[in-house]
Amino acid sequence: MTTAAFVRAYPPSSKPPGEEAIWFLYRGQEMLVELGAGGVSPPRGGDAMIADLSARGAPLYLGRFNGVPCMAVDMDEAAPIPADLRAMGLRALFGKVPADLYSIAGYAFEMLYWQRSSSFCAFCGGPAAPSLNEWSKRCERCGHIAYPRVSPCVIVLIHDGDRVLLSHKPGWGPMHSVIAGFVEPGESLEECLAREALEEVGLEVDDIRYFGSQPWPYPHQLMVGFFARYRGGEIRIDTNELDAADWFHVDNLPQIPGPLSIARQLLDTWTASRRPEKGRG
Structure with missing residues (x-):
């Protein structure tokens, strides 16, 4: 956005x-x-x-x-x-x-x-002062420079023909969405995607394709969107993250996120690719 x-x-x-x-x-x-x-x-x-x-x-x-x-x-x-x-x-x-x-x-x-959240140095606890020519803060004691935090997060629509994998979390009410997760240290975006698919819903994927990205200020995420094709496995949810996940047919989707979210943009784009008439209007 x-x-x-x-x-x-x-x-x-x-x-x-x-x-x-x-x-x-x-x-x-x-x-x-x-x-x-x-x-x-x-x-x-x-x-x-x-x-x-x-x-x-x-x-x-x-x-x-x-x-x-x-x-x-x-x-x-x-x-x-x-x-x-x-x-x-x-x-x-x-x-x-x-x-x-x-x-x-x-x-x-x-x-x-x-x-x-950046008034003090994360290394030594000294006071941090704003830099003069960029958005950063420098510790007045040890010289460490800190920049505004951005936390990358992969969000992926897993598809299988006319079916799409949607998950549900406690507190969401009737809404379902695609799966997402934070990128870990030493991990590529594609590796994160494959790991999250396996950890959260027990599925393996391939044909990973980049869609787009969206800042998500709650408080500092960057959502990076992908499509991925189902390769194998049976749905097995991580109950620490989800309370349900299932395949839904393109003609019978549950309530999904609002139109400004990248999750909805992924779903609308996929739906239009399967049913072009649904993508008009």
């Missing part, structure tokens, strides 16, 4: 004082948004927008969206919410905020999370 209209900025770039901006205001896990006739969106305005918001630290200048500065602000979780704004969780905003702005909102959340 990317947008060519967003141009990133890096230290020491900053927003010119007084210029109107799009404000990504986070109060803990929630973002403050406007509810208008045009839908849900982050507020826009000048620097007065944050004058009374009890910000923790200086706002982060992230870049420009269609030429408008984008600013991320970490608010005190006890700060009152302005009457004209509403606090909503980032997950709850999925599908409500336009995709391009949601992508920037996720970026803002990841950067603020990194700012909060």
Whole structure:
């Protein structure tokens, strides 16, 4: 999920004082948004927008969206919410905020999370200070440099003719999805895919094909999507991860994830390849 209209900025770039901006205001896990006739969106305005918001630290200048500065602000979780704004969780905003702005909102959340969690060195515990020309922090004691964390995660649609393998986790309700898992040290994306398929559902796969990727800011994943063809094995779920998994026919799919997720994009693309008429509209 990317947008060519967003141009990133890096230290020491900053927003010119007084210029109107799009404000990504986070109060803990929630973002403050406007509810208008045009839908849900982050507020826009000048620097007065944050004058009374009890910000923790200086706002982060992230870049420009269609030429408008984008600013991320970490608010005190006890700060009152302005009457004209509403606090909503980032997950709850999925599908409500336009995709391009949601992508920037996720970026803002990841950067603020990194700012909060990187004040001290992971090696020696010394204080870490922001670098002057990139998004990083350098330990003032041992010199270790830390960068914003990104955790790669493989997500794979396993298919067998007109059947697709879908799994279910406790708490998902009626929704099913494709399988996914984090990449481990010393492991390629393809090796991770094969391991997760075997560990989570007991299946072997081949014909692995890359689909695309999507940042997933909960809090710092990068989802890397693939298709893989079923090669063999009987479904045997890892009950520490799943409570069900089964084959579903293309014409009889259960409830699946929302349209902005890469899981849904994988499923829609596969469905259209099996039933072209389903991919239209």
